[in-house]
Amino acid sequence: MAGLKCSASLALFLALSLVSFSLIAACTDNCDIKVPPPPPAVGTCPMDTLKLGVCTDVLEGLLNVTLGKQPGMPCCGLLRRLVDLEAAVCLCTALRANVLGIRHNLPVSLSLLLNYCGKKVPAGFICK
Template identity: 55%
Template sequence: MFGSKVISLLILLNTIFFTCVSSQNIPCPPAPATPKKCPRDTLKLGVCGDWLGLVHEEIGAKPSSKCCALLEGLANLEAALCLCTAIKANVLGIVNLEIPVAISLVINSCGKKVPKGFVCE
């Protein structure tokens, strides 16, 4: 009778011990989420459309200061996402636009860089 109580106590303590030890294996938190939308009013990016429509005629011309001002303060990824959103929503009023080229032109002209591997989806 005494032996079965000792065995039961050891099993109980073992269970508690292994529960405590295994509960300490906490996974790493997930990586910060990539922004999925533009933190600015996308309609305002229409001022960038005028420049994109003229870029083939005025090689070397810079986008309007209003266009770059809208992208100011945004991280490179956020700026690219904003332009992508504006192009997809046809806010810029340009049809048959080569999206990766257009985004690169505006972003680079405003002193930013398109993040490596960025794809406008």
């Protein structure tokens, strides 16, 4: 009798597994599964953003693309010890406060500076 209950339970388990697998396999591209967007990246800047005034030469060099002129490295040296999110927050703060002293498009300038210094704009990060 115990063997019959075990066989019935195993058969039920296999049947439910087969139904579940069939439903998952049938759902390929047209499923209405909503993936929530990543939460906005929030962080703080662990340094004085006024120090980022040395990034002026880098940003002007990247925006004006002067041939034969290598932008200075002090900017990247300041960002080197920061993780991507911290670097993005610091540069965003400096750009918004116009510490760099030039007119700019925030997302483009931020992305250019971060990429130049080997950093990435974190997913979901918005510099407003």
